Amino acid sequence: MTISSLNSRTGLEVRLASRPNGLPTPDNFEIVEVPVPDPAPGQVLVRNLYLSLDPGVLMLMSEQPGVPRPRYEIGEVMYGDAIGEVIASAEPSLAEGDLVVHRLGWREYALAGPEAFRRVDKGAYPTPSLHLSFGLVAYVGLMEIAQLRPGDTVFVSSAAGAIGSLAGQIARLKGAARVVGSAGSPEKVRHLTDKLGYDAAFDHHDGPVLDRLREAAPDGIDVYFDNVGGEQLRAAIEVMNEHGRIAVCGALTRQSTGRPDPGPGDLLSVVGKRLTIRGFTVHDHMDRAAEFGEQFRGWLREGSLVYDETVIDGLPNAPRALIDLVRGRYTGKTMMRLGS
Numbered sequence: 001m002t003i004s005s006l007n008s009r010t011g012l013e014v015r016l017a018s019r020p021n022g023l024p025t026p027d028n029f030e031i032v033e034v035p036v037p038d039p040a041p042g043q044v045l046v047r048n049l050y051l052s053l054d055p056g057v058l059m060l061m062s063e064q065p066g067v068p069r070p071r072y073e074i075g076e077v078m079y080g081d082a083i084g085e086v087i088a089s090a091e092p093s094l095a096e097g098d099l100v101v102h103r104l105g106w107r108e109y110a111l112a113g114p115e116a117f118r119r120v121d122k123g124a125y126p127t128p129s130l131h132l133s134f135g136l137v138a139y140v141g142l143m144e145i146a147q148l149r150p151g152d153t154v155f156v157s158s159a160a161g162a163i164g165s166l167a168g169q170i171a172r173l174k175g176a177a178r179v180v181g182s183a184g185s186p187e188k189v190r191h192l193t194d195k196l197g198y199d200a201a202f203d204h205h206d207g208p209v210l211d212r213l214r215e216a217a218p219d220g221i222d223v224y225f226d227n228v229g230g231e232q233l234r235a236a237i238e239v240m241n242e243h244g245r246i247a248v249c250g251a252l253t254r255q256s257t258g259r260p261d262p263g264p265g266d267l268l269s270v271v272g273k274r275l276t277i278r279g280f281t282v283h284d285h286m287d288r289a290a291e292f293g294e295q296f297r298g299w300l301r302e303g304s305l306v307y308d309e310t311v312i313d314g315l316p317n318a319p320r321a322l323i324d325l326v327r328g329r330y331t332g333k334t335m336m337r338l339g340s
């Protein structure tokens, strides 16, 4: 990781220096200080407050096939979800002081036309970072993709993570009878049952996942919210009840190693049990954002949902934090705080 410096009003940005082979190292990133010009006519200047860290970034850095969004090019600033405050505007639709979400993260200042930014309600949440929550992903995966029904038993993998920590709680709020989660350490397993309301949880490092899942869900599972693929997906298929539904949200097994995942394995059980396995990306379901946002704010207000977030300061720490995130160091949604 190299840091180069220029004179003038400046901000930091993170560029892809080289493609990682497996998990990235800090050398795959370059942090550069660049001039921050005033907005030209039709442009808006935003000072970023929070950058959302997403394990999906690893696939955009790599040469792996099957990536649903444009890959980063070497030497370019990485993009990512962020929220910031307009500090200068030469465009009538956005004013100084507006709070905006956008994809020009991995930099301290974002300068672009108004189409790059979406204004959000400053009073909606106690902290701006909540506008970047992955709650909608959890909600769409459960309600639209897995067609959750009251009385279902739900299994969530990476259940202490950004999406998983909300998926288990939303499943319960929507009537699931039993919610089971997996995570990567005894502390996280306790966090799931003690803080996030899971009925049972297990450590995915702790012996064959199939055995742990059968113990945690002795009557089988109806819905599997899959963040990881790999052994956990194969175990879930074996433990699913007839007409079970699997929402494939992420591929952390593959994302964390860079190695291909052999996938769901023998499909005879899928046929015999008439299972549905459906992948999704939240961007196809933005029409449900308003409906979700209203419920999410209500749950937070009445205290029926715990929002877990890990906040790390300073853009130069983002590459290391991304690596630590995928190695399992944090719980909840991991955010970089770039300003306050």
Ligand SMILES: NC(=O)c1ccc[n+]([C@@H]2O[C@H](COP(=O)([O-])OP(=O)(O)OC[C@H]3O[C@@H](n4cnc5c(N)ncnc54)[C@H](OP(=O)(O)O)[C@@H]3O)[C@@H](O)[C@H]2O)c1
Binding pocket: 053, 054, 055, 056, 057, 134, 137, 158, 159, 160, 161, 162, 163, 164, 182, 183, 184, 185, 188, 204, 227, 228, 248, 249, 250, 251, 252, 253, 254, 255, 256, 280, 281, 282, 283, 325, 326, 327, 328, 329, 330, 331, 332, 333
């Ligand atoms: N479909 C969509 O629209 C959409 C949108 C956003 C994100 N995603 C994807 O959804 C998944 C979850 O995202 P997130 O932000 O909530 O991530 P996250 O769960 O917070 O990711 C970090 C966690 O991944 C777990 N992990 C790492 N390697 C693993 C492995 N080999 N096996 C099992 N767990 C492993 C670690 O948990 P433990 O310590 O518990 O092992 C770590 O704490 C990611 O694949 C992400 O790219 C999908």
